[in-house]
Amino acid sequence: MAEADGENLRVDACRADEGQQVPGDEARKQPEPAAAGNMAGEPVTEIDALEIVRCDTLGDRDKETALALFGGKGAFTREIEEALAAGTLDVAVHSAKDLPTALPKGLAAFAVPGRGDARDALVTCRRILLEDMDPEAVIGTGSKRRSLQVLGINAGLTIRGIRGNVPTRLRHLAEEDYDGIILAAAGLKRLGYLPEDAPERGSFEAEGHRFYYHLMPVRDFLPAAGQGIIAAECREDDLPALASLIGDEETMLRLTCERAFLETIGGGCNEAAAIYTTITAGHLMAEAKYAGTGELMLPAMARKRLTGDREADLGAAAECGRRIGARLLQMAETSCGD
Numbered sequence: 001m002a003e004a005d006g007e008n009l010r011v012d013a014c015r016a017d018e019g020q021q022v023p024g025d026e027a028r029k030q031p032e033p034a035a036a037g038n039m040a041g042e043p044v045t046e047i048d049a050l051e052i053v054r055c056d057t058l059g060d061r062d063k064e065t066a067l068a069l070f071g072g073k074g075a076f077t078r079e080i081e082e083a084l085a086a087g088t089l090d091v092a093v094h095s096a097k098d099l100p101t102a103l104p105k106g107l108a109a110f111a112v113p114g115r116g117d118a119r120d121a122l123v124t125c126r127r128i129l130l131e132d133m134d135p136e137a138v139i140g141t142g143s144k145r146r147s148l149q150v151l152g153i154n155a156g157l158t159i160r161g162i163r164g165n166v167p168t169r170l171r172h173l174a175e176e177d178y179d180g181i182i183l184a185a186a187g188l189k190r191l192g193y194l195p196e197d198a199p200e201r202g203s204f205e206a207e208g209h210r211f212y213y214h215l216m217p218v219r220d221f222l223p224a225a226g227q228g229i230i231a232a233e234c235r236e237d238d239l240p241a242l243a244s245l246i247g248d249e250e251t252m253l254r255l256t257c258e259r260a261f262l263e264t265i266g267g268g269c270n271e272a273a274a275i276y277t278t279i280t281a282g283h284l285m286a287e288a289k290y291a292g293t294g295e296l297m298l299p300a301m302a303r304k305r306l307t308g309d310r311e312a313d314l315g316a317a318a319e320c321g322r323r324i325g326a327r328l329l330q331m332a333e334t335s336c337g338d
Contacts, residue, residue, distance in 0.1 A: 053089060055080050077233075081107060084235060091242065092233040095186070096226030096255055099233070101263040109233045110243040111251035116186035117196075118228035118276060120146060120221050122214040123188075124180040125173060127203075129214055130154050133179060140172065140181035144272040148297050149221050149289075150182065166191055167207055174209040185215050186228040222274030222289050222297075225258035225267070249310065250279055256314055257286055257304075257321040264325025265290055272297060275324070282306050284317055288324050292332030300327050 056079070081104050083089040099109060122130055130139075135156030141147055147159045160178065162169055166187055173181050188194045193204050194213070203212045229251060234242055243252075254277040267273045272291035277284060284304045289297040304320040306313045 055083060055089065055092075081233070084233065090234065090238070094231050094233060095184075096229035096231035096259075097184075097224045099226065099231055099259075101259055101267060103233070106236055107233055108236045108239045109231045110239065110247045111255045112230045112232055112246055113248035113251065115251050115254065116228040116230070117189055117215070118223045119185040119215045119218055120223060120227075121183050121185045121188055122180050122216060123170070123173060123183055124212050125176075125209070127201075127212045128180075130157070130180070130216075133157060137179040138177075140169065140178040143182070143224075144291075145222075145224060145274050145297075146182045148272050148291055148295060149274070151295075152297060153220070166193070170207050170209070170211065173211070174207060184223075184227060188213070218276050222276055222287065225262045225273070225275050226255055229255050231255065253277075253279065253284060253306070253313055253317045257284060257317040260318040260321025261286065261288055261325040262321075264322045265329055273328075275321075279306070284313075284320055286320055286324050288328060290325075290328035290332055292329070292335070294332060294335055296335065298328060298331045298335060300324050300331065302327070 077092075077094065077098060077100060080089065080092045080094075084092055084107055085104065093112075094109075096109075096111065103109060130150060130153045133139075133154055136158050137156075138158045138160050139147075139150050140160055140162035141150070142161045142163060150157060150159065162172060162178070162181060164172070166183060169181055169183065172178060185194070185198075188204075189196055189198065193206055194202075198213075198215065200215050200217075201213065203210055205211075232242065232246065257277050258275045261267075261275050262271070262273060265271065265273055273289070274297065275286060275288035277286045279285075282305060284306055286302045287299070288301075289299050291297045302320050302324040304316045306316060
């Protein structure tokens with residue numbers, strides 16, 4: 001990590017949900033670390049300079065290949081993690097849902113303050129809900145999680161894959177390739193298409209067109225693990241200083257649970273798995289869905305009491321995620337065997 005003697009802290013360009021690289025001024029709208037530790041891992045109160053570095057990945061460059069064919073979430077992280085390990089970057093900033101469940105040896109991740117909007121958004125060219133669409137209307141998404149939940153709401157719809165960043169997907173929608181597309185609400189907000197306090201339904205203008213959106217409630221359409229969370233990845237030796245300065249305990253507990261669930265089921269970038277956590281009255285509560293090799297998203301819930309002890313609570317969060325993952329694995333195996 002950069003020392004506090006005038007060297008830069010090198011941070012890769014922040015990423016919006018949907019795997020979009022955020023360039024230039026837009027990157028600077030994202031949360032940026034404001035302080036860091038030195039090479040010995042000792043925390044300091046400030047740094048002299050922060051440099052944002054563009055780091056394009058295979059997933060950014062190849063916008064044609066289906067994500068499922070890349071072999072995992074590493075399509076959006078591998079080059080960045082290699083730069084971290086080599087010391088050419090100090091901190092990588094990701095959408096947490098892009099992070100592989102297993103990080104390379106020597107690297108670690110933590111959550112920065114405040115979870116963004118975890119909901120998924122239906123975006124259309126006319127004001128309509130999924131349940132009201134005509135049979136055989138086409139919905140664009142490359143996610144099996146989203147596909148199965150869409151079909152759970154309206155079984156007559158047709159799912160068609162879609163790639164590219166948010167502007168590209170919006171152009172495809174406007175050109176009538178699709179009747180609707182599913183995007184992460186956090187991405188729409190971080191890129192400035194929607195305000196942070198956007199109502200559940202409304203419209204926005206982009207790419208020379210007017211689009212209509214529906215922010216689908218989490219209870220009806222569960223998000224991916226970590227959706228809406230910004231995660232910072234760094235070298236393990238730098239983790240204590242960075243996490244103490246810019247980490248967020250509650251968000252980290254939720255992310256720990258959700259990633260433990262994903263790891264338990266062996267989840268990858270195209271797994272039909274969804275989870276959302278909340279912390280209320282000293283309890284961590286998780287609601288998840290998983291389809292396994294089937295076509296039905298099976299639901300389960302779990303909860304774990306928190307004590308206020310950081311290490312114990314992180315362990316409890318991981319146990320909660322593993323428990324709900326194991327339960328859904330068993331349910332999916334039983335369902336597929338019937």
